[in-house]
Amino acid sequence: MDVDDTPAEAAVRAEARAWFESVAKIRGEGEGHWKAFRAKTDDADVAQLNMAKAWQRQKFDAGWAAPHWPRHFGGQGRSGIEAGVVSEEETRFDVAANFFVVGIDMAGPTLMAHGTDEQQQRLLPPMLRGEEVWCQLFSEPGSGSDLASLSTRAERDGDEWVITGQKVWTSFAHSSDWGICLARTDPHVSKHAGITYFVVDMHSPGVTVRPLRQIDGAIHFNEVFLDAVRVPHANVVGDVGDGWRVAMTTLTAERTSIGGGGQTGWRDIVTLARLFAVNDNLVLRQELARLATLEMIQRWLVYRVRTAVAQGVAPGPEASVLKLLNSYQVEHTGSTVMSIMGATGTLWHDDAPDAGFWQDVFLFQWSSRIGGGTENIQRNILAERLLGLPREPDPLKGQPWSALPKS
Ligand SMILES: Cc1cc2nc3c(=O)[nH]c(=O)nc-3n(C[C@H](O)[C@H](O)[C@H](O)COP(=O)(O)OP(=O)(O)OC[C@H]3O[C@@H](n4cnc5c(N)ncnc54)[C@H](O)[C@@H]3O)c2cc1C
Structure with missing residues (x-):
């Protein structure tokens, strides 16, 4: 290459x-x-x-x-x-x-692949102009890794659907105009088969967004309550009951987007090491070399996945490799910047160099390991699809969702 x-x-x-x-x-x-x-x-x-x-x-x-x-x-x-x-x-x-990651990188490509002409014409231009912010209403209190077990339900009422349920960890919901939302439209078939993909106007009556303030003071994600929210049938993306397939487009795009984005580069960390006069430390130099290498590998993997997408080939496990590599890199970056800063690492916000940016980088590693599908879930995907290992046993496979135990 x-x-x-x-x-x-x-x-x-x-x-x-x-x-x-x-x-x-x-x-x-x-x-x-x-x-x-x-x-x-x-x-x-x-x-x-x-x-x-x-x-x-x-x-x-x-x-x-x-x-x-x-x-x-x-x-x-x-x-x-x-x-x-x-x-x-x-x-x-x-x-x-x-703020536009969910829209431009995830909802946009999904609407291009599965949306109607009307949906594309109405929703894509303001998304691109930055006028409308999007969020992803997938995870629920009882359904994260096992997303297909979700309980939010949508019932048809004439030309509308009535959606009721709770979502959580919804990034940017407090700033959003639209949400891509998975809801169960048929509880009597297997869990993957009864899901439909909707576009929800976040300003609709019945939508309540409750921000979750993180330990670092930031608000990034939210709880979202959907209380009999009426959504026009025209806002169904793909076919009724085919939402899982549509969601796969979004989730693959999400892994690629997360894997392709880094908050910082190894050159910034070299500068930090010079600032703290530790750039001669041999162990640290090895760590910096490792970070530089990781960054280059990640860049080429991004190129590979994006090339596949541009050629119309849906990237499969590569997107999971990329996401996993990203969280590994974020983890090592966090540990390295803390070891460079020593006691200064305990300072916070405006008291710290770069207004606490490096402390944020350190803390971000835990988000990065979970958001967009946990590291364990990415490893499961790689085990099954890349290494050909047997799937996890699921004694309830094929049972209707209504018969499954709920958390
Ligand atoms: C920063 C951030 C932003 C997010 N933004 C959004 C968003 O905008 N929209 C949205 O819908 N969601 C969002 N999420 C939620 C995220 O997708 C979920 O947190 C994630 O999928 C994990 O689900 P969970 O939290 O329910 O954990 P659980 O699924 O309960 O997992 C708990 C632990 O069990 C492990 N585990 C679970 N199942 C398996 C298995 N089969 N094999 C091995 N280990 C397993 C997990 O790896 C994890 O360690 C965000 C999360 C974060 C951290």
């Missing part, structure tokens, strides 16, 4: 860099993405959202909103690798991103 930019990729890099330079300030070396990380107060969260919306609109107006999307949906029709090159360039700049 040739890992240097091809002439075409180098041209995209130069074009993207020139545009970003013309509109944004480059991050100082070692500065970290602290503004784009976790806001610790409600006001800071709203300010970040507004900055992110303005930045997304600016990208849209200049044609850079979603380079990997097909042209007829408002993208640039770039290959997965070219789109990766553009996002690598973007991470060098001091810009607020973050």
Whole structure:
């Protein structure tokens, strides 16, 4: 595999860099993405959202909103690798991103693959312009890893569905206009077969969003209560009862997106090591070499998965390898920055270097191991689909959902 930019990729890099330079300030070396990380107060969260919306609109107006999307949906029709090159360039700049991941990286591709023309025309343009934020209403208090066991129910009432249930860990729900939502429409068939995929207007009567404040003060995810929420039948994505298949598109896109995103790079950590005058430490140098190697492997895996997607091949276990590698990298990054900082690592927020960005990086490793499917679940996928090991025994397989024990 040739890992240097091809002439075409180098041209995209130069074009993207020139545009970003013309509109944004480059991050100082070692500065970290602290503004784009976790806001610790409600006001800071709203300010970040507004900055992110303005930045997304600016990208849209200049044609850079979603380079990997097909042209007829408002993208640039770039290959997965070219789109990766553009996002690598973007991470060098001091810009607020973050809030559009569920929309542009997950809901968008799902609507392109399974949505109706009307859904695509109504929902995709404001998503790209940064006007409407999206969240993912999948996990429930009793259904995370075993997502197909979900209990939120949807009952048909004429041209509408009435959805009732509770979702949890819903990232960005407190800022969202739309949610992609899985609900059970037939409890009398097996758990995977009775699920339907909906698009829910988060401003509908009956939707209550309760933010969950994390130990670091940030609000990232929420509890969402759906109390007889009426959703038009036109908002069903794919066929009724075929929601699990549609959800697979979203979940694969999610793993690829999480695996492709890093909060920081090894060069920032080298700068941090110089700042703390520990860059001569031999053990640390080995760790930095390991991080640099991991980052490169991750980059090439991202290219590989994105190329498959761009060629119309659904990536399978590669997306799980990528997600697993990402959490491994985040874990090692967190431990390394703490060992560099020593006692300074115990400082917090404005008292710490880079406004506590490195403490956030350290703490983020636990989110990264769980969100988008836990490390154990990714390992199960690899065991079954890559190594060909036997599936986990499931004595209740094929039983109707209504007959299954519930947690
Ligand atoms: C930062 C973050 C953001 C998130 N954002 C969203 C979001 O926007 N929308 C959304 O719907 N969800 C979201 N989630 C939820 C996430 O998808 C779930 O937390 C995750 O799927 C795990 O489910 P759970 O928390 O119910 O844990 P459980 O499924 O109860 O798992 C508990 C433990 O058991 C292990 N385990 C479970 N089953 C198996 C098995 N078969 N084999 C081996 N080990 C197993 C797990 O690995 C884990 O260690 C987010 C989570 C985080 C951390």
